[in-house]
Amino acid sequence: MSCQCAERIYITFNYPLTVPGSETLLTGIRQDDNTLYITGFYKNPQAKITSFVYTGTVAGTSISNLNNWHTLTYPSSVNTSLYGPSIISDKIIRAVGNYTVIDSTQALGCLYEGLLNGKGNWITIIPPSALNTICHSTMGNLVVGNYDTMVIQGKAFIYDIKRKTYRDIVYPDSKSNTAYGIWKNSKHHYTICGGYDSKENSTGISTAYVVDYNSTTHKFSNWASYTYNNDNSIITHFEGISAAETSGYTLVADSVTKQGSIASFTHIKRDKYGKFRTNPVWEQISVPNQKTTSGNSIANTTVIGVSSNDPDVLVSGYVSIII
Numbered sequence: 001m002s003c004q005c006a007e008r009i010y011i012t013f014n015y016p017l018t019v020p021g022s023e024t025l026l027t028g029i030r031q032d033d034n035t036l037y038i039t040g041f042y043k044n045p046q047a048k049i050t051s052f053v054y055t056g057t058v059a060g061t062s063i064s065n066l067n068n069w070h071t072l073t074y075p076s077s078v079n080t081s082l083y084g085p086s087i088i089s090d091k092i093i094r095a096v097g098n099y100t101v102i103d104s105t106q107a108l109g110c111l112y113e114g115l116l117n118g119k120g121n122w123i124t125i126i127p128p129s130a131l132n133t134i135c136h137s138t139m140g141n142l143v144v145g146n147y148d149t150m151v152i153q154g155k156a157f158i159y160d161i162k163r164k165t166y167r168d169i170v171y172p173d174s175k176s177n178t179a180y181g182i183w184k185n186s187k188h189h190y191t192i193c194g195g196y197d198s199k200e201n202s203t204g205i206s207t208a209y210v211v212d213y214n215s216t217t218h219k220f221s222n223w224a225s226y227t228y229n230n231d232n233s234i235i236t237h238f239e240g241i242s243a244a245e246t247s248g249y250t251l252v253a254d255s256v257t258k259q260g261s262i263a264s265f266t267h268i269k270r271d272k273y274g275k276f277r278t279n280p281v282w283e284q285i286s287v288p289n290q291k292t293t294s295g296n297s298i299a300n301t302t303v304i305g306v307s308s309n310d311p312d313v314l315v316s317g318y319v320s321i322i323i
Contacts, residue, residue: 006301006322010287011058013038013304013317016066021045025306026317028084028095028137028240031299038304039082039095040317049079053095053116058319070116074099080110083145084137084297091115096125096135096143109133109145111161127157127166135159137240140184142215144169144192154178154205156194160215167218171196171209178205181241181297183249188216193251195237208238208253210268210276224276228255228264239305240297248277252285252295252303262286263295265303287318 014024021044028039038054053070056062074080077099086094093116098107109130114120126133130147137144143159154176156169169179169192178194185191190213195205208226213219227236235256244250248269255262263285269277287293287307296305301322306315 008285008320009323011063011319011321013058013063013319015040015042015050015052015317016064016069018042019044021314023306023315024317025296025315026304026319027082027097027296029297029299029302029304030085030087031302032087032090036299036302036319037085037087037093038319039085039097041081049081051080051082051097053082053085053093055116058321070118072112072118074110074112074122076101078102081134082112083135086138086140088113092120094138096138096145098134107132107134109135109143109147109159111135111138111143125159127155127159127168130155136178136180137182139182140190140215142182142184142190142213144179144182144194146178152176154197158192158213169194169211169213169220171211171223173199175199176205178237180237180239181251183241183243185212185243188214190215191241191249193238193241205237206235208236208251210238210241210249210251222275224268224278226253226266226268226278226280228253228257228262229282230279233258239295242298242300245300250298250301252298252305254294261292261294263293263303263305265295265298265301285320287320293318 023043026040030037041049041051056068080099082095082097094113096111109125129149133147135145141161156177156179158167174196176197181193183191193210212222227234240252253264265283266280290307293307294305303320308315
């Protein structure tokens with residue numbers, strides 16, 4: 001089932017130095033009081049990438065103020081793409097993503113921790129036997145992301161920042177997995193979201209999931225599957241997760257339906273036994289006057305993503321809030 005649960009407004013959210021033929025991609029969001037921390041990257045017409053962390057509000061004057069856009073680049077990289085922020089303090093942030101080096105197309109996972117002016121430390125994150133690594137999200141002491149190997153395309157992983165260890169995330173009886181979002185509930189208790197493809201399915205990632213993870217015991221629990229409108233014929237992938245102000249979690253998803261690709265928002269609660277309820281209400285996210293809308297991340301009920309009139313040419317960033 002679906003509904004328009006509240007009125008949403010959509011705000012264009014592009015890098016201030018945007019020129020014709022460029023793209024702004026918003027990839028991650030966290031919120032501290034009224035301040036948003038938004039990661040993404042700007043691609044100019046020559047395909048040069050500028051990765052950024054934006055700090056501010058959704059007011060037009062704040063968005064257009066270049067001082068609120070902080071660029072971060074992995075040292076000696078050709079391009080750096082940031083995918084997810086985490087707020088350590090009012091001055092220190094973490095941001096994860098990937099980078100490339102000269103004479104190589106391989107994506108290398110990375111994490112930055114430090115000041116927004118770039119005075120901080122970078123580390124490389126590469127699971128064993130990985131060919132391409134993208135770190136999608138971080139919170140607490142964990143990072144989640146994806147990598148490929150010579151044998152398998154689509155492996156999801158957890159990286160423990162303090163222990164410097166890797167663990168795969170594998171939905172039971174699946175053949176490929178993703179991990180795009182993570183939320184820290186308590187000291188050792190996290191909730192992770194993404195998508196998976198069952199061994200019986202050959203169409204690629206087809207079903208969204210959430211799962212609890214204990215960073216001390218390394219145990220996964222409460223696996224739960226979801227598809228948009230609770231329709232098993234629809235392909236769905238969770239792109240981000242946040243705690244809801246009331247209870248449970250808010251998530252943003254991308255789906256493929258018979259009518260085309262759509263973005264959506266949902267609120268997942270737990271039952272009295274702590275398991276995830278599996279019949280949530282879904283709300284479509286659609287930027288007005290745009291042909292396509294993608295949902296990329298979420299902070300409570302604030303959704304970010306990209307939209308386009310022509311998906312083969314340019315994309316523009318947006319922020320959607322409930323009023």
